[in-house]
Amino acid sequence: MAKVSPLSLPPDQALRFFRDKITEGSFDHRDIFGGLHATYFTVAKAMELDVLEAIRTATDAAMAEGQTKERFAADLTPTLQKLGWWGAQVRVDPLDGQEKLVQLGSARRLATIYDTNLRTAYSAGRWERIQSRKDSRPWLRYVCVLDGRERPQHRAWHGTVLRVDDPWWRTHYPPCGWFCRCSVQQLSDDDLTRLGLEPSARAPDLKNQPWTNPRTGATVQLPDGIDPGFGHNVGLAADQAARVRLIEKLDATDPPLAAGVVGDGMKSVAFVDFLREGANRLGDWPVGVLAPGLAADAMALKVRVVRLSRDSADKQARNHKDIGAADYQGLAAVLRSDKTPLPANKPRHWALTGEHNGKIYKTIIKTARFGREAFLQSFHVIDAAELARIELRGWAAVDPGPEGMVM
Structure with a gap:
């Protein structure tokens, strides 16, 4: 041998x-x-x-x-x-x-x-x-x-x-x-x-x-x-450390440029691996950049980069198997939205909707560390009827997740 x-x-x-x-x-x-x-x-x-x-x-x-x-x-x-x-x-x-x-x-x-x-x-x-x-x-x-x-x-x-x-x-x-x-x-x-x-x-x-x-x-x-x-x-710790440094740099970068870097990263094979349930991964992956303005201000965020954590990636893989890496390109459209985010009945949780390539996406973002971190909690496709209900009734129209927990 x-x-x-x-x-x-x-x-x-x-x-x-x-x-x-x-x-x-x-x-x-x-x-x-x-x-x-x-x-x-x-x-x-x-x-x-x-x-x-x-x-x-x-x-x-x-x-x-x-x-x-x-x-x-x-x-x-x-x-x-x-x-x-x-x-x-x-x-x-x-x-x-x-x-x-x-x-x-x-x-x-x-x-x-x-x-x-x-x-x-x-x-x-x-x-x-x-x-x-x-x-x-x-x-x-x-x-x-x-x-x-x-x-x-x-x-x-x-x-x-x-x-x-x-x-x-x-x-x-x-x-x-x-x-x-x-x-x-x-x-x-x-x-x-x-x-x-x-x-x-x-x-x-x-x-x-x-x-x-x-x-x-x-x-x-x-x-x-x-x-x-x-x-x-x-090796996993090195990946995590590199992404932490990247996220810090992106938060200090002009939002359109930062969004381009994030988008390129989500086209990589490494991101596809990160999304798999049970994948060997540590740390968070940057999946979007909030444009300055209404949404970020409403959520009292001091940062613009939205992260996907290991636990949330596993939850996404379990609960939304129809969502693949390509769908995450639609997240950029949601985060560019000038709609007012809907406050959830859970503290520091916000709902945003947006359209991309003929699909309507609903996104739940959680803020942490007094607005110094923003995490993607849920991201999936909804139909026009659900979008209309959300726009009419607000958070009450957002479906609860497993075991009655709001996604």
Whole structure:
């Protein structure tokens, strides 16, 4: 069987993931936790910008050159020693204001920093490649390095073959811990036959344990065999981080231009995947831009971009199976409407209607965070009779959704 390496990927995708990160200082590695590492580059105990930038610049160069972690640590050590960020020192913890003896730079710490950033960056880049090829190669196989130094749980997962979109990969896509050397192998149906492999009957059992972050107090369910901070798919987290940054940029962009960018995004294969019920996805997708004026003002919105959340995408897939990606182009017409939005009998919910390509659409938008977010709750086709009822009677004509809940 061909050798699989978590670093067997052209570096461009990995470097792009790493370079898109925002530099942020932290006192403890648990201050910026889990999937947030897809957004931020941080080093525990490195609060000074010059120290963080020195580490980041060296990491970028070492990844581009394909250096070993030992070479990286050796080359960076003199710089950090000159900056005074080395050895055990007393520092004030901003969480409680107490002085604590902490470890700053060391050869071991630098090796850990480099190894973690390298593996997560390559893993995120590999996920992007996996998504682009999943129609022809729909299977992933978990591969553990079986040399006696592996974790027992990772050894037990070795050989698991599941579809790319199986929910198990949301939490078990490597790396799954510090210095984890596991990877995945993407396979086609022909590959399975050629290699004598069978899809797994089901995903390995998820045995979760509650784990509380001592820095934030937040409790998460952490699968056995996965270190705290690694219980997420770094590729999905990277997608989420990129969309968050895109939404922020679009809110600051001229609405017609922003609407064009959103419309192009909804024509992509990635958006079609996002709409599928049960799809592997995190975060929100920008699906529309409210034009300045009546609708946005009536809803007291401070933003213009309308988002579709993971949960609402699943609800749409269940309740409105006739709505496809192409229909979402009609959302732009609804959001351009100069009609006054109808307030719902649920707080912060609004109804809008509009026409596109001979279809009449009804849209429910929910505002959140005091007008700083707008979410698409429901979007579907109605007939002329229902439109007339809505225009005549207002919200009372809006049909309730499942279990009597207003959509």
